[in-house]
Amino acid sequence: MIWEVFRQEEPGDSHEHVGNVHAPDREMATLFARIQHARRMQTNSLWVTPRDEIGEVTAEEAAFGGRTDKSYRWAMTYNDIDASFAEEVADSESEQREAARKRREALREEENEA
Amino acid sequence: MSETPRPDTIDRRELSAEQQAAVEELLFRLADDEFVHAERLTEWQIYAPTLESDLAIANIAQDEFGHARLWYDLLKQLGYTEPECIWERDPTEWTHSLLVERPFDAGDWGDAVLRGYLYDVAERIRLEAVADTSYAPLADRVGKALEEEAYHREHATNWLERLTADDDGQARMQDALDDLFPAALSLFDPGPREDDIVAFGFRTESLAAMRTEWLETIGPSLEALGLAVPDPDEVAQSNGRGRYGTHTDAWHDLYDEVTATYREVDFETPVELRATEE
Amino acid sequence: MDLETVMERAGPREFGPGDELPEKYRKAATRMIQFHANSEVMGGYLDKTFTRKAPSLDRKLANTAKVQDEIGHAQLLYRAAETLDVKTRAEMLDELATGEGKFLNCFHYPVDSWYEAPMIDFFVDGGAMRRQATLKSTSWTPYAHAMDKVCFEEGFHVKHGESILRELMNGSKATQERMQETFDVWWPRILQFFGPTNDESVHDDFAQAVGLKTATNDELRTSFLNMYIPKAEKYGLEIPEYPRIYERDDGTMAVREDDLDWKEFWTISRNEYEGSTEQIGSRRRRQDAVEWVRESLETWESSAGPTPQTAD
Known part of the structure; x- marks a missing residue:
């Protein structure tokens, strides 16, 4: 299952999409997202959400x-x-x-x- | 889409008197429908069921006003002014269909959704029917309006699907359909110069053909949602009202409200707010 | 976090949903943002009137776009208020319909003429924009984010309002006179828009101490007068003699508060003015009339729903 990852750099910023991780559930997704998308970049908060739950407007x-x-x-x-x-x-x-x-x-x- | 008119098209300077009268009738039909439909839709602003649906219906109203403006602008090229098109035009000269002038009952969101659907399908058909018009200035503008209409139809069909999913909604939508259907048929009523409109190629489809296409589109879709579409031959006929300028009292009341400030303030010209930066 | 820490840390965009904040902060922030959101909705009840009355097709388009923006602002603000976990949007909208929710004084006065459009769209919106600009540095981050978008859009509203004023004041003598009469009626209400002087305001001290509010009523009113009186005069409006406006030693302007009808203001703030009853009643009737649609959507959401909730 693919989870999209959104990162907030500083308190008060908006969360911005930074990429995704493969994970079987939300807990594992947060676990992986921390490493993949926050290990170097300054991070105040991360969000993960199932890719399938995202509606897209082209x-x-x-x-x-x-x-x-x-x-x-x-x-x-x-x-x-x-x-x-x-x-x-x-x-x-x-x-x-x-x-x-x-x-x-x-x-x-x-x-x-x- | 090319901006260059087809070689067999007619420029506005080449119009004969007969041709000009036919073009004017076609443009007023289009413009009046859009204007009055939009005016009614704005009644939902602030009153829609949720904040999000309020934003969406407002956008649709703006689009339709914008389309009215596209067509009134073409009439302006033919020598009309905005007051002659709207503000000082006798209400009995307006040629919109009976569908769009109907007032909304408070809370009748089913009417708003279904009216939008019936209207938007008809609008797609009639815009496509003028896509290959012989009147060059019209051809250039059709694409712009058609682009916006796709959202309108998506909006209407999404709502229809959801509202007909429960018994209460289904019953309300059926009531709305029974009420609106006869008035919607007047969208396809001819005006006095209908034969010329087709003969000169200003519209490439007859109203009868468009009406058939409309019935064949809305019929199966609405029936798939469990609604019974009335038999067009068995509903009350409009007898040419609407397109010939005969309207319901609701229109005259609306017209008075819409023009009240204009009549009072007596400005030299109505303000235009158009693109200033490119 | 205890209140003391909140006050210590209080600053622009300092707190967000991730912080554990004392109830007093969350309630005060909710009250403030809910009031703001309610005002966007109730302002729409006035502005909507102008769409039908607009005397040009483009004015009509501009007006409907403006009303649409206000509802968009309400949507942003109710969401910002919801992030405090005190009330849901549905609860806040219910409170508005039942007369429990509060909103700006100016929106308790029903309108019926185009001459009133610049009162709302220029002066009231101009005042609101003054306040909103300072709220970009409120301490509740979701509120500040909402203000970014609101302020981005509001410039159009204020210019649109000024453009209407300018056109009316360039009109016939009769039109100018009607405009002046309308202004005379609205001017005291507009001055009260910024509320009473600071020492009378009930919730302000706390809101400022925790950084929710970043400017005082007095500061906002003063800066508004400095900017908008010259504008009114530029177009030929006469500032009414009462309420008296005077210049302070430092050159800024202020209103003699005793000249304003504070009894009416406080009646309004309790939603008990006759206009309040009319406007809130209209809101309630309109909301009730479409309750069936919201119910229908709820049924849809819980049954046929878009995508089933993923299990945790």
């Missing part, structure tokens, strides 16, 4: 709604409004700009491949 499925114009849900669209008056609004806008750029690039790559 890139194609996640791109639903990717091609109609959904600018209305991004802060940058409101470009007649100045966000700089409040740091948190400006931060949010720059995070959104970055996320939108990544999404656009991914879509473009997908289109080029198609």
Whole structure:
């Protein structure tokens, strides 16, 4: 049975997928995961979960709604409004700009491949 | 998908008066259905059974509004303005089907799910029927809408499967089906220029053929879930209501609510929020 | 961990589900996050009204996206609250429907016009965002994680709200007057959004001592006034004479608390205001109406269920 392993580096971080281990049950999986995925990397916590229990959404499925114009849900669209008056609004806008750029690039790559 | 129109397609500048009228009818049918369907779906926001299902139905509503906008934008290319398409258009000129204007009874999630299913299957069929349209500007946009529709159908069928799994849910879904089915058939009612729409190749399938495909798709699926699909010949006929602009009172009430602010504030033009960064 | 250790260690993202924390901490954190989550849901009851009333197709789209985000925030927050092992999400949602759950004062006032959209979407959301930004450094890590995502999204909400305000204040004279009237009604409620002055606040001392809260009501209100009064004035709104706002020696602004209706505020905080009854009643009826769906899903989960639970 395959168990997927998620590692949290520091307290407060999210757990990130780092790999998997073969093990007959949860206890053995935690035993193996510690060695395989935490023996060198700083680790605050590890999670293991049966691979079969993971549901996956593919890139194609996640791109639903990717091609109609959904600018209305991004802060940058409101470009007649100045966000700089409040740091948190400006931060949010720059995070959104970055996320939108990544999404656009991914879509473009997908289109080029198609 | 190619952005280059097929050689035998018609550009909007080449449309004859007859052709333009037919294209407009086709576009308004598409756009009005999407707009009114979306408007009703937003009634579920905050009211859906769980937080997760709330997020999902909201997304579907947004997609449908977005599709309405795709088609209204094509009408704008033909000289219409947003107020002429929506805000100042007489409610008796709207050509959406009777299915989408029905108000939801409180808690009738079965209606939301089943209406979504009946509508989304019809939408796939009619989008596929315009995929090879002779009207070039329309052809470019069909793919975008079809992509989003796959999620809608998955959403509807997943819910149908789960809700019909117990007796209470099954009974509710049957009630919803009996209620919605006659109105759903009006999705395939012709408008005054239906013959032209097909003759000019704006749509490559007749409404009759699409209706048959729809019945052949939804029938077996719903029956497999233990639901009895009414005989289309034995349900109350819409008598051309909907597509010819005759609507139920529920539509007129909805229209008044939707346009109330617009009528009051008297802005010069409705605000557009479109992509600013590429 | 005893309370003393908690206070000693208290800092940004210091504690998480792996820590054994005293009940007092877990209860205080649950109360705070549940209040926040409830407010996201109940704010939706107001914001939803604006979707139907929006005067352009794109505004309608923006509004429905905004309401969707708020429900998304509620989803994140109830989960963050659940990680404290005090209450389940179902319990918290039940409490909200029965009137036991508490939420922000501004969401106890039903709305019925588009002029109110910027009150909620710009001023209230702007205030909320001020507070949420400081909660990125709360000591309960799952709460901080939720705030990361919430703050990422909120920038759109505030700009969307300001854009609506700007459009209305560029409208006809009649529209501007309606806007000013609406502002006059909402302004005191917005000032009370940050709660009473620090010494009157019931739960705050403890929440700050254990790092759950990182800014005082007073600090938040002051910074909000410094940022949002100029915005209101920029668009031509007049700040009402009462409640009086004055400048302190250091140049920051403050409100004369005696000018605010604290009786109404405390009635609201007990869910006993007439608007509370209306909003909570609506919540309860809507939740009850779809109870059958949740039951149906539970039946499905326990029988035909997706994948059977793996044995330990």
